[in-house]
Amino acid sequence: MRTAALSPPAPLLRANLPPWLVVAIACLASFMVVMDGSIVNVALPAMQRDLHLSPEAQQWVIDAYLLSFGGCMLLAARAGDLYGRRPVLQAGLVLFTIASLAGGLARDAGLLLAARAAQGLGAAVLATSSMTLVMAATHHDKQARASALSWWAALNSAGFALGVVIGGMLTEGAGWRWVMFVNVPIGLLLSAGVACSLLPPRAQATRPALDLPGALLSTLGSAALVYGITQSTTQGWGSPAVLGALVLALGAFLLFLRAERRSEQPLVRLAIFQVPGLAAGNLLMLCLGGLLAASIYLISSTLQQGAGYSPRETGLAMLPMGVALAAVRLLFTRSIGAGASRRLPLWGALVAAAGLAWLAQMPPQPAFWVDVLGPTLATGAGLGMVILAATHAVSAGVPVHDAGMASGLANTARQLGGALGVAALATLLHSVVQAQPESAGPQAALLAGSHAAFLAASGLALLCGLISLRLTPRA
Known part of the structure; x- marks a missing residue:
């Protein structure tokens, strides 16, 4: 493999602006993308009623987004490395904002699905560019990078939980179209922030070819x-x-x-995997993506279909889990950034496995404080510890000119892991449900399937703990 010579990185920020401004822009962009992934799920039944969506079209509202999001991740990440952070990020923001507006105005399934596919492409740019911006703005300080990545990851976690809450409130209050419209003012604000704070890429005599x-x-x-x-x-x-x-x-x-x-x-310089801890970090990110997405899916479906919670009640019930995810990441930021607490992800995996095994015992009429709040807090806190270590592992020691490449690998691993985790555990859940005797009743059959899926998720959490032992001291 031949690699062209790399020039030193150009300045990223305009003069006299603090690095935290870039971190704030990156965190808000990532929050918007993650929130959109969960906010639309809550609005699907309302979309189906209003637009008369078939079951296949309803499924494609999610799949069209996932296909373009997961498929274009590496391409979007490398484009930022080659053509500049600012123009690529601005293009992603414009595309995501216009697609959100078009989705909210959609009058039929075709326009809605096209808007969701365009949203996915814009989200791929924003997801990779946001992490890349954090890494590039803090490349000079290991502790600052760890702290900034923790804030970035914490808002990712908050986006999952708040998306369900906000989606439920908007759908029941203003209507499902506002789960799309809500992205428009955020996108406009971020576009203005990028234009005012980031420098355009410097002119190059010969621009590298993609x-x-x-x-x-x-x-x-x-x-x-x-x-x-x-x-x-x-x-x-x-x-x-x-x-x-x-x-x-x-x-x-x-x-x-x-x-x-x-x-x-x-697009991916294979020698990048020689960075200590990067291969293990991406494998851990793959498993964590599946575990986090599947956990949220299982908890949401079990509470709504098994325990009779409304969408708003489900969102509020899951909010403490998101808070625990974010709080733990911020609490242990300094120790991870200093290279301490090597066993933290192992302990976190054990706590998450215990919380998921606890959820596998959920009765038909769960008591919130014991059967919901306790296990979801344990699951959120445990996953927060592991994700913090994984996020640091996929960025520590990566040269600034490879920041986009590293971000693309990590986000691709997380996205593909999420799709695989939900599909595998949903398949297990439905298989167990279909195997139940007819006398069991639909609620009992669903709970049996949920119990099996939660136990499988608990086993996946233990696997994450084993993989974390492969992380190097530097990560």
Whole structure:
């Protein structure tokens, strides 16, 4: 593999502006993207009634977003490295904001699905650019980077929980269209902030060319993998469509690795995995993405369908979990940034596994303080410890010119892990439900499936703990 010479990084901020301003912009952009992922889920029934969506179209409201989001992650991340943080971030903000407005104005399923696909592409840019901005603005100070990444990760966690709460309130109050419109003022505010604070990229005599073969192959492989995973919940893992998509993904990824070895400006410079802890950190991020997304899905569906909670009540019940996720990350920031508490992710995995095993005992009429609040707090606190270590591991020691590449790898791992985790545990849940005798009743059958899925999630948390032992002291 040949690599072109790299010039020193250009200044990122305008003169006399503090780095925390970039961190604040990055955190708010990431919060908007994460919130959008959960806020739309709550509004799906209202969308279905208003636009007369078929069950397939209703599923594609989620899948169209996931396909473009997961498929374009590496491409979006590398574009920021090559063409500048500011223009790429501004393009992502404009696309996401316009797509949100179009989705809110949609009068039929076709326009809504097109808007969701465009939102996913914009979200891929924002998700990778936000983490890259944090890494680039704090590359000079290891402790500052750890602290900034903790704030970035904490707001990610808050976005998951608050998205459910805000989605429920907006849907029941103003209507489902406002779960899309709410992104418009935030996007406009962020666009103004980027224009006022970030410098445009410096002029280059010869601008590096984007690795188009690698971009096409990574996008095709990621999109095929996400498609196969998401369709497995409705068509089954053995269906021709799912198997064909997974085979296509495997072939595309193998060709991608071959193309990257030969490229002068690879989308993913394979030597980056020589950075200590990066490979283990991305594997941990993959498992954590699946664990976090599946946990939120399982808790939400069990509370609404098994315990009879409304969307608003479900959001409020899950809010303490999001608060615990964010609080733990901020609490242990200094020790992680200083290289201390090497066993913190292991202890966090054990706490999360205990919380998920506790949820596997949920009775048909759960008492909130014992059966919901206690286990979700334990799950949130435990996952917060592990995610903090994983986020630091995928960024520690990465050169500033590879920040976008590292961010793309981490976000791709998290996104694909989330799709795989939800699909696998949802399949397990439905399999157990269908295996229950007819005399059990729908609620008892659902609880049995949820119990099995929560136990499987607990096992995945233990696997995360084992992987965390591979993280190096530097991470």
